[in-house]
Amino acid sequence: MKHERICLISLGCPKNLVDSEVMLGLLAEKGYGITPKPSHADIILINTCSFIKEATQETLDTIHEAVELKKSGSCHRVVVVGCLPQRYGSDLAREIPEVDFFLGTEEFPRIVEYLEGDPDHQKRVAVERTSFLYDHETPRLLSGHFYSAYIKIAEGCSRSCSFCIIPSLRGRFRSRPLESICEEALRLADQGVREINLVAQDTTSYGLDLQNGTNLAALLEALGRIEGIAWIRVLYAYPEHIDSRLLRRIKNSEKICNYIDLPIQHINERILRAMGRPVSRRFLERLILKIRDEIPGVSIRTTLMVGFPGESAVEFSELIDFVERIRFERLGVFEFSPEEGTQAERMVKQIPGSVKKKRRERLMQLQQRISLEHHCELIGKKVLVLAEGPVGDKDTVKGRMATQAPDIDGQVMITKGSASPGQIVTVRITEAYPYDLEGEIV
Ligand code: SF4
Structure with missing residues (x-):
């Protein structure tokens, strides 16, 4: 039985979180202790994100904080895993000598071997491709709430969006x-999980x-x-590939949430083509109409990118008009980030940061109004809510x-009645805000 305590810091998206939980499962199975506090750990493991510049910077800051703990003697090893080492492993190894291992996106299942192997016979940087895919037998320790889990249904991406580094990393x-x-899913249900979120790049x-x-559609049918x-x-x-069969499956199952997370990035034809997205404006408009037609009451979430190279004021206005007209229930906006090694990084007419920021703010402000209007329509209505726990004291x-x-959408604050975490209760909505709602259990 090991007595060393591990703190795993998981950065980035839910797909990364699943990898982190697999590592936690493997480590717990070997008897390592798990602590959420870096200052209480003997080993700090950082599962990294490097999707855009901000994520890379956050990751580097986290690594440096862990290195400081190692220098102070609080922990004795720091291991960096995932997208960042996959991208810059050798450079990082030169620049941050205090880190014991840099392991790429497909090395994490071997975490125990790295921690327990003979350091003289191990590579410090390992970023080989193995096509690893976890399965139901792979140990996994949920790190969040017991009633909700992500399931990664696929790994990697075979698309070629010109701004994206993911296919070369994953x-x-x-x-x-x-x-x-x-x-x-069956095993998770046996552990008390009530909600599963299916994730993949696509x-x-x-x-x-x-x-x-x-x-x-077949997977949803089986999971249902x-x-x-x-x-x-x-x-x-x-x-692409959202068809009537899939929409009918969502509509006809009580269990499948009437929620479509549909990242479209932009709506202008020229930009969509430059982004390497194979769908046209016409296709997207028809698809959104079809989704709303086939699933009454559906909430569509989209993600948009502003400041793509060459995005003119007119093209941006087209996006604003589109958002105003379509009235997505939920929306997130990224500023374009020229990622090293992508096609878009080399494109001419890069947009200044200040313009990107303003465009993002404009869209977010518009969406706040639209979200509030959608939420106001819910006042007085009864909705099902999965309780998550008390707010503070x-x-x-x-x-x-x-x-x-x-993590990405808002919440419902239940101000009257009680419910335990994981319980699904009926709530009457009493107040609406742009992100959150308030209600009472009925
Ligand atoms: S679909 Fe496009 S944006 Fe998404 S991971 Fe694949 S290449 Fe990147």
């Missing part, structure tokens, strides 16, 4: 077998590479039969509707 798209995903391509007729799971939510639904309990994904 490899080609590869789906997990349907049976393995269902088995994992969930709507799920199964196509398996060439056995499996697809996302698992007892104990109350809500299934699909995130990162690339607009107040009597208020926070929770989420099926149309609010964890």
Whole structure:
């Protein structure tokens, strides 16, 4: 039995979080202790994100804080895993000699070997490709709330968006077998998980590479039969491959949340083409109409990117008009980040940072108004809410509707009535704000 304590800091997206939870599972199985506090740890493990510049900077800051703890003698090893070492492993190894290992995106399943192997016979930087895909047998320790979990249904991405570094870090798209995903969901349900969120770089391509007729609709159908799971939510639904069968599956199942996370990035034809997105404005408009038509009451979330090279004021206005007209229920906006090694980094007419910032703010302000209007329509209505727990030491309990994904969307503050974490309760909405709602249990 090991007595060393590990603190795993998971940065970035929910897909990274699943990798972190697999590492925690492997380490816990070997008897390592787990602590959430870096200052209490013997070993600090950082699972990194390097999707855009800000994420890279946050990651570097976190590594330097861990290195300071090592220098002070508080911990004795620091290990850096994931996207950042996959991208800059050798440079980082030169610049940060205090870090013991830099392990790429597919080395993390071997974390125990690295920690327990003979340091004289181990590489300090390991970023080889192995096409690893975890399965239901892989140990995994949930790090968040016991009632909610992400399931990664595929790894990698075979698309070629000109601004994105992910395919070169994570490899080609590869789906997990349907049976393995269902088995994992079954095990999670046995542990008390009530809500699962399906993630991948591109969930709507799920199964196509398996060439056995499996697809996302079939997966949802199978997952919908698992007892104990109350809500299934699909995130990162690339607009292509969303068809009537998938929409009907979502509409006809009580368990599948009426929520579509549809990252479209932009709406101007020229920009969509320059981004390497194979869908046109017309396609996206029709798709959104079709989604709303087939799933009444659906909430559509999208992600937009402003300040792509050459984005003119007119092209940006087109995006503003589009958002005003479509009235997405939820929306996130990124500023374009010229990532080293991408096509878009080399494009001419890069947009100044101040312009990107203003454009983002403008869109966010517009969306705040639209979100508030959507939320006001809910006042007086009854909705189902998954309770998450008390807010501070107040009597208020926070929770989420099926149309609010964890961490990215708002919450419902329940000001009257009580509910335990993981319980799904009926709430009458009493107040609306741009991000959150307030309500009372009925
Ligand atoms: S779909 Fe495009 S943006 Fe998303 S991970 Fe793949 S290449 Fe990147």
